[in-house]
Amino acid sequence: MSAAAASPTFRIVHTVCSHDCPDSCGVLVTVDSDGRAIKVAGDPKHPVTQGFLCGKVAKYLDRVYAPERILFPLRRKPGVGKGPLVKGREHEAFERIGWDEALDAIAARLKNIADEFGPESILPYSYAGTIGVLGFGSMDRRFFHRLGASQLDRTICSEAGGVAWNLVYGKKLGTPTEDFRLARLIVAWGANIHGNSVHLWPMVEQARRNGARLIVIDPYRTRTAALADWHIAIRPGTDGALALGMMHVILNEGLEDKAYIAEMTHGLELLAERAREYTPERVSAWTGMTAAEIEQLAREYALTQPAAIRLNYGVQRTENGGTTVRAIAMLPALTGAWKYRGGGGQLSTSGAFKWDEDALRRPDLALASPLGRLARVVNMSELGKALAEQGSGVRGQGSEAGEDGPPVKALFVYNSNPGAVAPNHNAVKRGLARADLFTVVHELFFTDTTDYADYILPATTFLEHTDVQGAYGHYFVQLSQQAIDPPGEARSNVWLFSQLAERMGFEEDCFRDSEIDLIKAALAIGPDGHSTRPQMEHVTIDGLKRHGHIPLAFHSDPEGRPFQPYLAGPLATPSGKVEFYSEKLAAQGLDPLPAFVPPVESRFGEAAQRYPLEFLGRKADNYMNSTFANLDGHRRMEMRTRQRLEMHPSDAAQRGIAEGDAVRIWNDRGELRLTAMINASLPAGVVAGKLDWAKLSAGGANVNALTSERLTDLGAGATFYSTLVEVGKEQG
Numbered sequence: 001m002s003a004a005a006a007s008p009t010f011r012i013v014h015t016v017c018s019h020d021c022p023d024s025c026g027v028l029v030t031v032d033s034d035g036r037a038i039k040v041a042g043d044p045k046h047p048v049t050q051g052f053l054c055g056k057v058a059k060y061l062d063r064v065y066a067p068e069r070i071l072f073p074l075r076r077k078p079g080v081g082k083g084p085l086v087k088g089r090e091h092e093a094f095e096r097i098g099w100d101e102a103l104d105a106i107a108a109r110l111k112n113i114a115d116e117f118g119p120e121s122i123l124p125y126s127y128a129g130t131i132g133v134l135g136f137g138s139m140d141r142r143f144f145h146r147l148g149a150s151q152l153d154r155t156i157c158s159e160a161g162g163v164a165w166n167l168v169y170g171k172k173l174g175t176p177t178e179d180f181r182l183a184r185l186i187v188a189w190g191a192n193i194h195g196n197s198v199h200l201w202p203m204v205e206q207a208r209r210n211g212a213r214l215i216v217i218d219p220y221r222t223r224t225a226a227l228a229d230w231h232i233a234i235r236p237g238t239d240g241a242l243a244l245g246m247m248h249v250i251l252n253e254g255l256e257d258k259a260y261i262a263e264m265t266h267g268l269e270l271l272a273e274r275a276r277e278y279t280p281e282r283v284s285a286w287t288g289m290t291a292a293e294i295e296q297l298a299r300e301y302a303l304t305q306p307a308a309i310r311l312n313y314g315v316q317r318t319e320n321g322g323t324t325v326r327a328i329a330m331l332p333a334l335t336g337a338w339k340y341r342g343g344g345g346q347l348s349t350s351g352a353f354k355w356d357e358d359a360l361r362r363p364d365l366a367l368a369s370p371l372g373r374l375a376r377v378v379n380m381s382e383l384g385k386a387l388a389e390q391g392s393g394v395r396g397q398g399s400e401a402g403e404d405g406p407p408v409k410a411l412f413v414y415n416s417n418p419g420a421v422a423p424n425h426n427a428v429k430r431g432l433a434r435a436d437l438f439t440v441v442h443e444l445f446f447t448d449t450t451d452y453a454d455y456i457l458p459a460t461t462f463l464e465h466t467d468v469q470g471a472y473g474h475y476f477v478q479l480s481q482q483a484i485d486p487p488g489e490a491r492s493n494v495w496l497f498s499q500l501a502e503r504m505g506f507e508e509d510c511f512r513d514s515e516i517d518l519i520k521a522a523l524a525i526g527p528d529g530h531s532t533r534p535q536m537e538h539v540t541i542d543g544l545k546r547h548g549h550i551p552l553a554f555h556s557d558p559e560g561r562p563f564q565p566y567l568a569g570p571l572a573t574p575s576g577k578v579e580f581y582s583e584k585l586a587a588q589g590l591d592p593l594p595a596f597v598p599p600v601e602s603r604f605g606e607a608a609q610r611y612p613l614e615f616l617g618r619k620a621d622n623y624m625n626s627t628f629a630n631l632d633g634h635r636r637m638e639m640r641t642r643q644r645l646e647m648h649p650s651d652a653a654q655r656g657i658a659e660g661d662a663v664r665i666w667n668d669r670g671e672l673r674l675t676a677m678i679n680a681s682l683p684a685g686v687v688a689g690k691l692d693w694a695k696l697s698a699g700g701a702n703v704n705a706l707t708s709e710r711l712t713d714l715g716a717g718a719t720f721y722s723t724l725v726e727v728g729k730e731q732g
């Protein structure tokens with residue numbers, strides 16, 4: 001790279017990987033004199049990126065310059081029905097049109113639909129195709145607020161865990177990623193570090209070189225689990241019981257940190273009374289661990305400091321996921337692990353980034369919409385219900401009118417591939433196939449979702465637009481600068497919604513804001529050029545341009561003190577303390593203390609009589625949810641387990657299934673066809689498959705054909721990992 005930097009014919013541009021990953025890597029893009037990106041590399045100066053990229057993004061130019069990228073606006077040809085298209089031949093269903101024609105036609109159609117059915121009949125659907133602050137939610141939110149479109153409750157990923165963590169600590173902060181290297185014990189609790197946030201791994205390795213142990217709690221033997229000192233293959237959805245069992249042992253044996261508890265926490269006596277119910281013997285019957293193992297884990301956790309728990313979002317994708325995260329989050333407060341640098345825990349660091357969201361998203365524009373108020377809210381994890389035929393299904397909550405509001409008549413998808421990632425795929429598919437539903441999709445590739453679009457608009461990669469970004473796995477603000485021109489007529493999310501606003505006749509100046517204007521709004525840049533947001537007062541646009549990344553203020557304490565969250569109060573909870581007991585939950589009529597309630601869709605539920613196997617439709621190590629799954633190079637890296645159903649030898653034997661057999665997996669919601677792969681490291685009764693594109697899978701269905709729209713106990717999130725199925729050998 002230094003040779004390239006020295007050469008006048010190359011430029012190196014600082015960008016930020018905007019995929020939905022905790023690591024938010026600084027990415028240096030080398031651009032040649034023709035304006036073509038020729039290399040991507042991890043920023044060696046970024047303390048978390050440390051100069052390397054994950055396997056997915058190391059091959060990023062395969063995605064940027066993929067021959068199958070969508071380069072022009074497209075319109076469905078008259079008479080061509082909506083539904084799965086053959087990969088590589090999607091073009092045949094669409095005709096190329098110009099941007100002007102596309103924008104005019106879409107604006108006109110949205111106006112008609114708003115007039116006839118009310119603007120709430122328009123549903124934006126977006127998630128984390130990009131987690132850049134602008135790309136994720138800025139001009140788009142302004143546009144939909146002003147229009148009066150339904151609001152989307154973005155619950156599909158992290159809501160249960162986020163709500164739970166905030167109930168305990170008030171804010172999503174955690175042990176700095178760099179400090180994990182100082183831990184003596186690391187517990188990866190439903191967190192696939194090696195696959196999903198690989199930049200934590202070097203810290204884990206360094207800690208282990210200094211004698212730390214790594215314990216992984218995951219029903220599936222991930223790469224992380226295979227490398228652990230102790231892999232606990234817990235039964236899905238039973239982690240809450242384990243956390244309560246650990247509390248039982250810790251309190252029983254007096255291993256709690258009385259000083260930290262007295263100074264920093266609220267409700268220990270009540271929690272202790274609750275924890276008494278969770279004897280190791282009871283917890284053993286749920287989790288599949290022995291009572292001795294539960295005791296050993298509790299003792300090792302409480303007696304080793306610094307001890308750090310890496311949670312991430314795996315455990316909260318179960319019906320009881322909110323309470324589970326709440327219970328686990330209490331452990332470092334019980335043992336005082338926060339007091340030791342390198343100890344504590346991390347679910348997410350996102351609470352540290354206080355962007356000026358009101359300035360960026362302008363919810364006040366809803367007052368200028370035909371509704372004159374904020375629109376109703378529709379839960380994205382219930383898309384199937386929201387798109388059900390008129391007169392049925394969930395229509396949404398939160399409308400001031402107190403009614404459900406109109407059926408969804410238009411769906412505007414960007415930053416997401418609901419045709420692959422949303423739960424209850426068959427219900428979603430039925431909705432998307434409705435002839436009366438007007439669907440626009442802003443995308444880079446022909447996905448499971450674009451197959452149902454009336455219009456497809458070409459979108460950009462993070463190399464092709466400017467953005468600013470925080471992270472949910474570190475504490476650095478970063479500027480992502482546009483490195484190359486977008487190919488063809490691809491355009492960014494900001495550009496698209498600014499243009500659409502103009503066609504709709506929205507006259508507010510804010511719709512003409514440039515990317516830099518929006519970045520200034522997000523940072524609330526003051527008259528002296530500095531951000532006025534907490535912990536970002538030292539951040540300037542020039543500084544970002546110069547350095548690429550800037551640590552948040554508390555992370556780089558001027559007196560050199562390392563950042564340790566929850567060391568001193570008051571916290572942002574109602575009591576100002578770490579809350580073992582939550583008056584807030586009590587006021588909502590909910591259990592103020594954590595308790596273990598087995599998921600309905602688990603071996604402990606009634607449905608297990610018909611569907612006795614617990615199914616985990618997991619993420620792929622070499623894709624990003626459904627992103628990259630269409631690229632040959634990435635698919636090759638997934639070869640070993642792609643289109644496989646992994647099952648325990650005893651479950652296979654009971655069904656006469658052998659390695660390599662074609663199997664059918666089904667429940668009331670759908671079915672799936674995969675190839676059996678025997679895996680003795682899974683708990684008996686648990687089977688596992690992987691998220692892929694439906695249209696690239698046998699039978700045109702992916703794992704979400706089996707998952708349900710049931711919601712989590714807190715946060716109304718998706719419950720991908722609470723799914724029961726039966727499996728049989730394919731005949732003939």
Ligand SMILES: Nc1nc2c(c(=O)[nH]1)N[C@H]1C(S)=C(S)[C@@H](COP(=O)(O)OP(=O)(O)OC[C@H]3O[C@@H](n4cnc5c(=O)[nH]c(N)nc54)[C@H](O)[C@@H]3O)O[C@H]1N2
Nearest residue numbers: 190191192196217220236237312313314619621623624625
């Ligand atoms: N390579 C890659 N990286 C990614 C992603 C990707 O798809 N691929 N996705 C990104 C996104 S969107 C997110 S949210 C993060 C998420 O990162 P993680 O939080 O790590 O999320 P998951 O992979 O969903 O779940 C982690 C692990 O939880 C396990 N698990 C499932 N049920 C249970 C349970 O009941 N108890 C316990 N203890 N474990 C359980 C799964 O087997 C899985 O290995 O990763 C991001 N990074």
Ligand SMILES: Nc1nc2c(c(=O)[nH]1)N[C@H]1C(S)=C(S)[C@@H](COP(=O)(O)OP(=O)(O)OC[C@H]3O[C@@H](n4cnc5c(=O)[nH]c(N)nc54)[C@H](O)[C@@H]3O)O[C@H]1N2
Nearest residue numbers: 127128129130157414415416417421442459617625626627
């Ligand atoms: N069975 C099962 N289902 C799951 C999960 C699971 O573990 N198992 N994980 C869940 C989780 S944690 C999450 S976060 C969701 C993720 O769901 P999504 O957020 O939908 O994630 P992706 O599958 O990555 O799809 C993002 C899409 O956005 C597009 N995109 C990228 N950048 C841009 C851009 O700048 N503009 C526009 N307009 N589009 C862009 C990409 O090409 C891609 O097709 O999936 C959930 N679904």
Ligand code: SF4
Nearest residue numbers: 017021024025054057
């Ligand atoms: S996906 Fe994650 S690990 Fe990979 S480059 Fe992007 S931020 Fe880094």
Ligand SMILES: [Mo]
Nearest residue numbers: 020156157158
């Ligand atoms: Mo996610």
